[in-house]
Amino acid sequence: MLGLSIPLIIIGATIALSWPLGRYMRWAMDSTDPSSSTSRFDSLAVAVLGTAASKGQAWKEYCISMLVFNVFMFILVFSILTTQQWLPLNPDGKEALEASLAFNTAASFTSNTNLQHYSGEVSMSYLSQLGALMWLQFVSAATGLAAVTALCRGLSGRTDLGNFYRDVWRATGLVLLPLAFVLASLLVLFGTPMTLDGAAVATTLEGATQTIARGPVAAYVSIKQLGTNGGGFFGPNSTHPLENPNFLTNVLTNMAIILIPMATVWMFGWITNRIKHAVVLFGVMLFLYAVFVGSAAMLESQSTQAFAQLPVEADMNLEGKELRFGTTAGALWAVSTTSTSNGSVNAMHDSLNPLTGLLPMAGMWLNVIFGGVGVGLINMFLYVITAVFLAGMMVGRTPEYLGRKVEAREMKLAILALLAHPLFILGGTAIFASSSWGLDALNNPGSHGLSEIIYEFSSAAANNGSGFEGLGDNTVPWNIATGVVMLLGRFIPIIAPLAIVGSMAAKRATPESAGTFRVDTPTFGVVLLGTVLIVGALLFLPIAVLGPIAEFLTVS
Amino acid sequence: MESLLNICVIAATVFAFGYLGFVILWPERF
Numbered sequence: 001m002l003g004l005s006i007p008l009i010i011i012g013a014t015i016a017l018s019w020p021l022g023r024y025m026r027w028a029m030d031s032t033d034p035s036s037s038t039s040r041f042d043s044l045a046v047a048v049l050g051t052a053a054s055k056g057q058a059w060k061e062y063c064i065s066m067l068v069f070n071v072f073m074f075i076l077v078f079s080i081l082t083t084q085q086w087l088p089l090n091p092d093g094k095e096a097l098e099a100s101l102a103f104n105t106a107a108s109f110t111s112n113t114n115l116q117h118y119s120g121e122v123s124m125s126y127l128s129q130l131g132a133l134m135w136l137q138f139v140s141a142a143t144g145l146a147a148v149t150a151l152c153r154g155l156s157g158r159t160d161l162g163n164f165y166r167d168v169w170r171a172t173g174l175v176l177l178p179l180a181f182v183l184a185s186l187l188v189l190f191g192t193p194m195t196l197d198g199a200a201v202a203t204t205l206e207g208a209t210q211t212i213a214r215g216p217v218a219a220y221v222s223i224k225q226l227g228t229n230g231g232g233f234f235g236p237n238s239t240h241p242l243e244n245p246n247f248l249t250n251v252l253t254n255m256a257i258i259l260i261p262m263a264t265v266w267m268f269g270w271i272t273n274r275i276k277h278a279v280v281l282f283g284v285m286l287f288l289y290a291v292f293v294g295s296a297a298m299l300e301s302q303s304t305q306a307f308a309q310l311p312v313e314a315d316m317n318l319e320g321k322e323l324r325f326g327t328t329a330g331a332l333w334a335v336s337t338t339s340t341s342n343g344s345v346n347a348m349h350d351s352l353n354p355l356t357g358l359l360p361m362a363g364m365w366l367n368v369i370f371g372g373v374g375v376g377l378i379n380m381f382l383y384v385i386t387a388v389f390l391a392g393m394m395v396g397r398t399p400e401y402l403g404r405k406v407e408a409r410e411m412k413l414a415i416l417a418l419l420a421h422p423l424f425i426l427g428g429t430a431i432f433a434s435s436s437w438g439l440d441a442l443n444n445p446g447s448h449g450l451s452e453i454i455y456e457f458s459s460a461a462a463n464n465g466s467g468f469e470g471l472g473d474n475t476v477p478w479n480i481a482t483g484v485v486m487l488l489g490r491f492i493p494i495i496a497p498l499a500i501v502g503s504m505a506a507k508r509a510t511p512e513s514a515g516t517f518r519v520d521t522p523t524f525g526v527v528l529l530g531t532v533l534i535v536g537a538l539l540f541l542p543i544a545v546l547g548p549i550a551e552f553l554t555v556s
Numbered sequence: 557m558e559s560l561l562n563i564c565v566i567a568a569t570v571f572a573f574g575y576l577g578f579v580i581l582w583p584e585r586f
Contacts (some may be wrong), residue, residue, distance in 0.1 A: 063580045099558075103565045107572070140574050413583055460560060480568045487572040492579060492586070499583040 006251075006484035007293055007332040014255045014262060015286075016358035021259065022266025028174035029149040029167065030271050032226035038170065045169040047365075053169065055256055056160035059502030062150050063163035063185035066143060067472035070110050071489070073136060078106040080132040084440050090383050091198035097123060104479035109136035111490035112144060112372055114224070114231030114343055115482060119475040121234050126167035126196060133231060134220050138180075141227030141260075142171035144374025147494045148264055151378055155402050157509060161498070170253035171546075175260075176227060184222035190252070191245040194218040206519050215343025217243055225256035228372040230343030230465040238266050238333070238346040239322050250325040250346060254333055254404065258289075261370035264377050276520035281380060283522075288369045289339055301354040304551045305555040306351075320348025331356065340365035341372030343465025350452070351471045353553035357468070358544055361455055366536045367421065372463060375490075379534075380496050383416045384519070385500065387531040397420035400516060404504040413503075421461055422539045424485045429543065437477040443470035447554065451547040456482065461489040 001014060004157060031038040034112050045053040057065065080087065081102040085095050097105065101117055105191030108115045112426055114137070120129060146167030188194050193214045200212045211232065220233045223242055230237075238244040265285065270279025303426040304317040321330045336358035337344055363369055389411050392399025400407040432438030435455050440450040455468035460482040467473070473482070518524060579586040 060580060064577075067573065067576055067580060074573075099561050099565045103568060307575070409584065416586060475565065480564055483573045484568050488575065491576045495576065495579050496583060496586075 003326065003328040004294070004297055006326055007297065007328055008538065010251055010254055010332065011293070011389060014168040014258050017255070018259060018262035019266055021263035023269040023270065025263055025373070026270035029145065029267065030153065031168055038174065041170065041173060043164055043420045044463070044488050049165050053163055053165040055163060057163055057326055058159060058485060059154065059161055059498045062161045062164050063498055066147065066494070067491065069164065069168070070143065073139060074106050075082050076471045077104050077109060077132040077136055081105055081128055081167055084128045087125065089127035089130070089196070094123060094128070096123045098480035100476045101474060104483040107248040107486045108465065109133050109231065110140060111463050112140035112227070112229060112341065113460065113488040113490070114229045114468070115460055115486065116231055116465065117479055119235030120232060128519055129217060129220060129233065132284045134223060137223045137227050137229040137231065138172050138176055139168060141176055141223070141229065142168045144372055145171035145175060145264070146374070147498065148268070148374035148377050151497055151501055152268050154498070154505045156272045157403070157505055158500070159505045161178050161502070166499055170517060176223065176500035179226050180222040183252065184218045186252055188220055188401065189220040190248045191216040192249060194219060214242060214477055218443050220255065222256070225342065226260060228257065228340045230337065232344060238344045244346060247325055250329055252292065254336055257336045257344070258370055260373050261340050261376045264374060268377055269298045274520065280520055280522070280525045280528070281384070284525050284532070285368065285370050285380070287334070288366070289528065292335045292339060292363060292369065293332055296335050296359050297328045298357050299353050300331045302353060304351070304353060317351070317353050320351025322346055325516035335363060337466055338464055340376060341367065341463045343459065345466050348469065349466060350468045354548045354555060356453060357549040360466065361458050361544070362537065364464050365425070365460040365540045366532060367462045368532060368536070375463070375494065379493055381497050382414045382418050382534050383495070383535065384528060385410060386418070386535060387524070387528045388517065390531065391527050394522055395517065397515060397517065401504070401519065403508060403509045403512060404507050406504070408505055410500045411498045413500050416494050418535060420492050421489065424461035424489050425457045425545060426455070428481060429484055431452050431525045432481070441472040441475060441478065443472065447547050447550040451551065454547050457485065460485040464488050466521065
């Protein structure tokens with residue numbers, strides 16, 4: 001018995017919630033009725049930002065606005081992190097971050113990655129946690145949601161993709177803030193701390209004095225999960241008893257990880273008026289997700305080889321697990337957090353059985369199993385375009401997608417964006433695995449050590465943020481390299497798809513006919529699944545063999 | 557040493573965001 005009843009309830013309940021949320025997000029993000037309350041909400045943005053938040057933008061203007069906004073946020077957060085010792089809300093007297101660590105952290109949170117080469121309770125003041133990092137957790141997720149809304153508008157034939165600032169305003173104020181408020185309230189109710197007082201000092205039963213870090217944890221955790229950010233308030237992330245105190249908080253936060261990515265698929269269907277197509281995309285994502293969760297639960301139900309020579313009886317892998325969450329909670333979370341670009345952890349990924357460890361990596365390599373807020377669907381769009389093109393070539397017709405022709409320019413951009421991902425992961429791994437930058441940071445020899453390096457670059461390029469740990473990654477080369485990879489890995493797969501839809505929307509609409517390749521059928525679902533697995537996964541097969549698969553064969 | 561580190565950080569920032577600007581302006585050449 002794999003104990004799959006709780007995962008099934010969590011996944012089922014999240015799917016049920018995602019449908020009404022998708023309808024709501026369609027209203028919040030793309031309401032075109034000038035008398036609706038979203039328009040009144042927009043007028044607040046115009047009052048603050050002026051005409052910059054009101055005029056429509058073509059894809060290039062939209063992307064430039066996105067980049068300008070994110071550069072500004074990056075500089076702001078970098079400045080806060082390097083001057084926090086002089087700033088307020090620092091009751092425990094935290095010092096400034098070293099420059100490369102501040103660069104890595106600002107890049108990490110700007111790119112929605114939340115890769116943490118620091119420990120929050122040790123290094124960050126409350127102002128840095130709330131005013132810099134939590135702020136970015138909202139606006140980076142809002143950037144993803146804005147980008148996917150622009151993509152949907154383009155795919156519905158509009159050359160005016162909307163206004164980036166208005167979309168971020170709507171995503172933050174109408175989607176993320178209300179959801180985060182509800183979740184944070186529930187988390188407080190179930191025992192997650194929420195205070196601005198400094199660390200608590202307690203006397204233990206043995207009479208020793210203990211300092212217990214705490215803070216505004218509930219607020220931080222809610223947007224950390226909903227925004228697929230993943231950066232923990234505490235270093236141990238959601239394994240920490242104050243960040244994820246019990247079974248109920250674990251269930252709620254696990255649902256929060258996949259809720260918005262699921263709802264985004266429905267929002268895409270409503271905006272483009274292609275709900276059947278959205279059902280096919282959702283089906284492909286759910287199939288991959290279910291296979292990954294089932295496989296992880298099965299593989300973790302076998303005991304770890306680390307206990308093989310010890311007088312310990314264990315009929316499953318209990319190393320690195322928090323049993324207060326249930327036996328399969330670690331496996332479900334490991335898949336959820338890496339299928340989406342969340343990256344929070346409730347178990348030690350370094351302790352997963354070798355083949356289970358492959359699954360989180362594969363989730364990050366594909367990066368389309370619901371994916372990060374907004375960007376998961378954008379990544380899937382690149383595979384959809386590729387699948388449509390391949391199918392079109394096979395039947396000898398000019399490929400069309402949603403009434404627009406897919407030609408050389410669109411394919412060139414799609415393939416370049418798809419290839420950027422393995423380039424960052426494999427290129428980075430190759431450099432660090434063959435130099436002292438990587439080898440000196442390793443805590444494990446052989447294939448497991450290689451897996452640690454692969455995982456770190458996969459996590460950075462997929463904007464995930466989780467770590468295999470065991471890697472001493474707070475060094476200047478790691479901080480700079482992963483910082484650059486996170487920024488490029490974040491924005492190239494947003495810019496290229498928006499360029500594609502901008503190009504497609506400018507073309508004359510092609511009426512659908514009997515010969516049009518339909519994208520709302522199970523056949524297309526199978527073609528898409530094949531494309532994702534062949535184009536996305538096959539590129540990583542050699543590195544998978546050298547890392548986790550070699551380790552599996554060695555310890556077996 | 558510290559000024560060399562600062563130069564590295566500034567160079568990485570300029571490269572990353574500069575390159576993204578290049579991708580927006582000339583998407584087919586990235």
